[in-house]
Amino acid sequence: MTPAVRPDDASPGADHSADSYLPGHGNGGYRVLHYDLDLEYRIVSNRLAGRATVTAQAVQPLSRFSLDLGQFRVEDVRVDGRRAAFTHRAGKLRIKPERPVGYGSTFKIEIRYAGKPTPVSGRWGDIGWDELTDGALVASQPNGAPSWFPCNDRLEKASFLVKIAAATPYTVVVTGDLVSRRRGAGSTTWVYERNEPTAPYLMSVQIGRYEQIELAAGRVIQRAAIPPRLRTVFRHDFGRHGEIMATMERLFGPYPFREYVVVVTDDDLDDPVEAQGMAVFGRNHVDGRRTHERLVAHELAHQWFGNSLTIADWRHIWLNEGFATYAEWLWSEVSGGLPANACAAQWHAWLKARPATVRVADPGVDRMFDPLVYKRGALTLHALRAGVGEQAFFALLRSWTAEHQHRTVTTEQFREHAGRFTARPLDALFTTWLDRPALPPVPRTP
Template sequence: MRRLLVATLATALTLAGGALPAQAAPTPGGAGLGDDYFPDYGNSGYDVSHYDVRLRYYPGEDRLTGTTTILAAATQDLSSFHLDFVLDVASVKVNNRPATFTREGDHELVVTPPRAVTQGQTMTVVVQYSGVPSNKVAAGYTAWTRTADGALAVGQPEIAWWWFPSNDHPSDKATFDVSVAVPDGVEVLSNGVMPRNPTQDILGWKRWSWRSLHPQATYLAFLAIGQYEITRDTTAGGQQVINAYSELLPQDFEDAAKASVERTAEVVDWGSSIFGPYPFEAQGGVVGPPGALGFALETQTRSVYSSGFFRSGANMSVVVHENAHQWFGDSVSVERWKEIWLNEGFASYAEWLWSEEQGEGTTQEIFDYLYATQPADFWTIAPGDPGAAEIFSGAVYDRGAMTLHQLRLAIGDDDFFELLRTWAAEHKDGDANTAEFIALAEKVSGQQLDELFQDWLYTPSKPAVEGVSALARKAAPKAPKSWAKIQQNHEMLHAH
């Protein structure tokens, strides 16, 4: 019937002396989303809604085989499109038809489907692949970490390339199913809930399955594979709380790690009282083997910690930092990497708030100490636009937190905490930018705040403050009790 209608319309136009309008030919999707700092990260032309990642991992060889199924919708008429990926690809299918594929650059897989995908059309992309991730180098390094008993896929801003093909940019979030088969006796941790207990197959392998029910940025998806002790609990609201500790941890590290990470549910409850309802379906943490990582990362629902955070005892500050990210960075993600202070400044300020709650130093004391003691080069980095090489600079964390403290002083506690809750609620499961935060701050407070944000976020020099306290005026003020732990955390967090 549709063909008949088109033919009839064409005949009528011809008889009337007219012609059918010419249709534009499908065009390739872009190799990148034009991010200010990482222009070739992510890809244009489509939007992903779900990843199904099904893997088999051989720890002795560090070899991975897998099939990832991507559900997406075209945002233009596509003749081809890009995926970010570095492993060896055996085949690609688009809507059940074999597609051709080529390599471009160090992390681009260019897929050409046998038929163009029209704007608005859904597409199912199935990629089969294999490889040794620790042997693959892209962006100048290997993000995959091989350990003595397995591997860690944890990193920022790049990690997905080494274990699943993706549209790798935080502005394109999706839900996930991750399923990994490993030899019996090996454990696998990932994001979200465990919908069923690990299942045994006839070959002596066990398959672990994880499901993320809320949209998630690709860099926040993680794997921890190896020998882990897993603890499980359920919150009063019925959420799974799953923590895991490498069995390679020395006893003193293990004790300190458990004394910290096992309090995750307490920290989440505290955060909920300040930032609004916890945005996800599960919670917990993973502590990797000694020496495997030099940082912690706020992997969605279940943060991953270097064991080094616990070398001198329990460390609640880092647990607070990573769990504050569940609101600021995970649920509300950055539109572009230049906006990263919206992640790190907020999580750092949460550490200050926890310090005040625990009676180990007020937010004002911490601000004053930082203001008095930071070296001159600290102030030359503007956290609102630090540059690609400085996205993990101390200024992004600490001056970002100082910006929030100055905002709090300017608008008052009632408006400040209403602002944080409103920001988390309005952008839940989405992404946002600094301009939107400033606009919301001005709306909530009824004040014009451009000068404050210009001074603290965008000026590469030390801002002046009114009424500086006696502590801030001292040449060598005494640090609040909490500062040593916060400083240790930030030295490690900056390292990644």
């Protein structure tokens, strides 16, 4: 039996991240550079077996360290090829290497594990790897990544190589570029590479009996994986996707990844979910009437706001959701729907009818996905647009996405960035909209 890690080997803070909302997820003492995941998934029995090789760099001397991992049986752990002592309980894989890792050293952790992937349960329901009626999906925001691979589950970014073997009738779609697909006796192995720095929660796996089709032509590769029976209604509902992409590139700058993939599951989903270079919709979001086109725009906008620019702490969630919500209003304006001023007035009235109890810049962990954060975050941007003018507003958005591409960002950085595009002081505007619960008057652009 592998010896357990003794409590006196612990380093202060090693099992916690610096995130103010989810300190129990993520670990200190090192940063991950690369994840190499070699997985086999059996769909009928919902069994996942994997070998994860995690390349990391120590940011302090390490006599032991930890990773986040869900309810799997851990079979073996090695650090730089040497067997390591470990314990695994309560979602933490604690590892004591044979030799301490020196400050600044790059080291590799190899973990073999297996079991039934189980979503992470919490205040937002079940998050992570989940079974479908016929297949599986991964929707990890904010803390579901440990449901399928060992990781440092914080908002820091790394590159990924993911290899998954599954039964041949099924299509496997992973966030990243398809490197190879090799068919074997009864199973097919799919290999995807994600070179752009990616937070663990933004990695996704989709497995189903999907047909892969072109989503839209254009500079950016846009494709979809859908149930074949939904082909006709899908082509109508997503028929303007090329225009949405072109609009967002014009407003926000070049699309930040090589391709964009839309997956439609053959199950209903409460809400669509974004991943890096991917968005996942349920069959209930496809009805042949473009009822949910605003969500199509919302999820695409997350590729800039949330995925390329990823928040450094979950308290900054409005930088994801407020921006994606405002993208809905911008698409509505461009496509002949309600102008942004009308959208702002509509949602301002909705907010006014509710208690003003949320500080957008720091809503608290229980309210971070509250619709008030989404809508008031969008109104903050509309107020900024009204305050600095059209030309400066869109120039600052394009500059924001360009300067921080593939990095993490904070509200403080955005405030400072916006201030560069106007001679007018913006402190009062941001304080009123972001820091105080009371709802200001509805903003209007000319």
